[in-house]
Amino acid sequence: xxxxxxxxxxALVRRESLSPAWEYRVRGVIWRLLPTExxxxxxxxxxxxxxxxxxxxxxxxxxxxxxxxLRLREPWWIGIxxxxxxxxxxxxYAVPDFPDHKKIHALDLSTGRLLWSNEDFKYLFAYGDxxxxxxxxxxxxxxxxxxxxxxxxxxxxxxxxVNALRRTIQYREPVDxxxxxxxxxxxxxxxGGTIEKLVAGERRIQFIEFLQRNEFLAxxxxxxxxxxxxxxxxxxxxxxLMNQHFIIAEGxxxxxxxxxxxxxxxxxxxPDSFFSLGDMLYSIAGKNVLKAFNLASSGLPNSD
Numbered sequence: 001x002x003x004x005x006x007x008x009x010x011a012l013v014r015r016e017s018l019s020p021a022w023e024y025r026v027r028g029v030i031w032r033l034l035p036t037e038x039x040x041x042x043x044x045x046x047x048x049x050x051x052x053x054x055x056x057x058x059x060x061x062x063x064x065x066x067x068x069x070l071r072l073r074e075p076w077w078i079g080i081x082x083x084x085x086x087x088x089x090x091x092x093y094a095v096p097d098f099p100d101h102k103k104i105h106a107l108d109l110s111t112g113r114l115l116w117s118n119e120d121f122k123y124l125f126a127y128g129d130x131x132x133x134x135x136x137x138x139x140x141x142x143x144x145x146x147x148x149x150x151x152x153x154x155x156x157x158x159x160x161x162v163n164a165l166r167r168t169i170q171y172r173e174p175v176d177x178x179x180x181x182x183x184x185x186x187x188x189x190x191x192g193g194t195i196e197k198l199v200a201g202e203r204r205i206q207f208i209e210f211l212q213r214n215e216f217l218a219x220x221x222x223x224x225x226x227x228x229x230x231x232x233x234x235x236x237x238x239x240x241l242m243n244q245h246f247i248i249a250e251g252x253x254x255x256x257x258x259x260x261x262x263x264x265x266x267x268x269x270x271p272d273s274f275f276s277l278g279d280m281l282y283s284i285a286g287k288n289v290l291k292a293f294n295l296a297s298s299g300l301p302n303s304d
Contacts (some may be wrong), residue, residue, distance in 0.1 A: 017257055017258065018248055018257035018258040018293060019258070020291040020292060020293055021063075021280075021292045021293060021294045022062060022063030022291075022292050023063065023289055023290065023291050023292075024058050024063045024065070024289070024290045025288060025289045025290075026043075026045045026056070026288050026289075027045075027047065027288070028045045028046050028047040028048065028050075028052075028054075028288065029045065029046050029047075029048060029287045029288055030043055030044070030045060030284055030287060030288060030290060031044045031045065031046040031053075031079070032044040032079065032080050033284075033290070034080060034082075034083050035060065035083075035174055035175060035277055036083050036109060037085075038086070038109060038110075039059060039060050039061065040057050040058060040059055040060060040066060040109070041057070041058050041060055041290070042055065042056070042057050042080060042083055042088050042109070043055065043056045043057070043058070043080075043290075044079055044080045051075065051076045052071070052075050052076060053071070053075065053076055053078055053079065054068070054069050054070055054071050055068075055070045055071075055080070055088070055090075055107070055112070056068035056069070056070070057088075057109070057112060058290070060277065060280065060292070061280075063290075063292060066110070066112075067111060067112035068112075070107070070112045072090070072105060072114070074092055077092055077093040077096055078090055078091065078092050078093075078105075079091060079093075081101065081104070081123050082123065082125075082126060083109070084126035084131070084148065085109075085126075085129075085148065086108065086109045086110065086149075087106050087107065087108070087109060087115070087126075087148055087149075088106070088107040088108075088109055088112075089104060089105070089106055089107075089123060089126070089131070090104070090105040090106075090107065091103060091104065091105075091122065091123060092105075094122075100122075101122050101123065102122050103117065103118065103119055103121075103122065104117065104118040104121060104122065104123050104131070104133065104146075104151075105117045106148070106151060115149065115150075115151070116150060116151030117151070118133070118146065118151055120135050121133035121134060121135045121144060121146075122134055122135070124143075124162065124166075125165075125166055125169065126148065127165055127168070127169055129147065129148050129149070130145050130146060130147060130148055130154065131145070131146045131147075131148050132144070132145055132146075132157070132162060132165065132166075133145075133146060134162075141159070142156065143156065143157040143158065143159065143161070143162045144156050144157065145157060174277060175275050175276070175277050176211060176213075176275060176276045176277070177211070177271075177272050177275050178209035178210055178211040178218070178220065178271070178272065178274060178275070179209060179210065179211070180207070180208065180209050180271070181195055181208040181209060181210050181219075191210060191212065191217060191251065193254075194217060194249065194251065194252075194253075194254040195208065195210060195217075195219055197254045198219055198247050198249060198254060198256070199219070199221055199223075202221070202223040202245075203223060203224055204223065204224035204240060205221050205222065205223050205224075206222045206223075206224075206242060206269050207221060207222045207269035207271070208220070208221040209221070209271055209272075211274065211275070211276055211281070212251060213276050213279065213281060213295045214279065214295050214296065215250060215251050215252065216248055216249070216250065216251055216257075216281070216295045217248070217249050217250070217251040217254075218246070218247070218248050218249075218274060218276075218281055219246070219247045219249070220244060220245065220246045220247075220262060220273060220274060221244070221245055222242040222243070222244050222245075222266065222269045223242060223243060223245060224240035224241070224242055225240060225241050225242060225243055225265065226240060226241075239267070241265045241266065241267060242265075242266050242267075242269065243261050243263070243264050243265070243266070244261065244262045244263040244264075244266055244269075244270075244273065245259070245260075245261055245262070246258075246259065246260055246261070246262045246273075246274065246283055246285075247259045248281070248293060248295075258293070260285060261285075262274075262283060262284070262285050262286070263285075263286065263287065264286075276295070279294065279295050279296040280292055280293065280294060280295065281293040281295050
């Protein structure tokens with residue numbers, strides 16, 4: 001098999017190391033991130049100390065900012081509800097610190113411009129060109145259909161119609177999330193040896209998760225900071241703070257291509273800090289940096 005010299009050299013470099021294709025950094029915390037069918041990520045950024053929320057939209061392929069730092073009148077008790085077609089749908093909260101949603105705000109996906117708001121209903125689901133919502137009346141719930149682009153009410157529905165419509169929707173999850181690694185047996189026998197090699201030497205590992213894409217293996221794990229010998233005699237062994245390590249390696253050999261600490265001094269293990277979408281792998285480092293890695297097959301010939 002003949003490979004052009006330029007293609008062979010670039011593929012070889014990619015095998016020696018792997019760098020992010022792009023990075024997008026926010027000042028606060030990336031609280032929520034949703035992919036769109038148009039090739040973007042819509043994100044929710046929270047400034048924890050300032051109690052302020054803003055929203056952004058970046059391209060999945062380049063990380064280019066399409067729009068950002070978008071704020072609505074409600075500064076804190078607001079978040080992303082869903083993305084549907086060319087809309088970003090936001091919700092507010094019925095009561096602070098309570099998860100029940102209320103109100104709907106519809107943004108134009110391409111510009112972030114506010115198209116319409118509805119103060120009376122809360123979002124249930126979207127289907128086709130319509131959004132289905134519920135409200136409360138003295139004698140029970142009210143279900144309505146809204147036009148997605150204008151917010152205009154089309155009609156009222158009963159609960160049976162709403163449930164029938166909901167059952168017709170086929171949800172497709174485009175994102176692949178990592179799965180927990182428990183041991184080298186069963187479903188994980190093909191990657192178990194490689195993962196154990198990657199985490200060898202770490203102490204008090206609490207949680208390992210991994211994801212395979214093409215010839216690459218991505219692994220994240222939490223490992224304790226410090227040394228058990230630092231505790232005084234007779235002192236109970238306290239739950240340690242942990243660093244979350246992230247590795248991208250060759251799946252077959254275990255050779256490390258990229259490694260960093262995703263989160264430092266964590267008190268608890270949190271899953272799903274990386275995921276894949278097509279041939280791209282994405283991670284969130286330090287809770288505020290979205291990184292993209294191109295895991296498309298390198299095209300190198302098999303060395304066997």
